[in-house]
Amino acid sequence: MPTQPQAAPRRGAKRSFGATMVAIAWSFIGLRRKSDFERDAAGAMDPLYVVVAGLIGTALLIGALMLAVRIALA
Structure with a gap:
């Protein structure tokens, strides 16, 4: 049974x-x-969300x- 292609996101339809x-x-772990x-x-x-999310993710990973x-070492 063929699958239907997903609709492309509308211009301006951004992720939260x-x-x-x-x-x-998910990108951090590949x-x-x-x-x-x-x-x-x-x-x-x-x-802007990508930059902020990347900085938060980096801080959490380093922590x-x-x-x-x-x-x-303890």
Whole structure:
């Protein structure tokens, strides 16, 4: 049974900040569906949300690594 192609996002149809955080989180661990990537590449993400989400994700990753090192050295 053939699948129908998904509709392209309308111009101006941006992801919410929460959806952007989820997309960035999946990108940090390298698990993204091709359809989601294509949607994001078509302009579905607000660049300001991407920068803020990336900074938050980076801070959380560095914090987790520092915690892991402290636990390992304790």
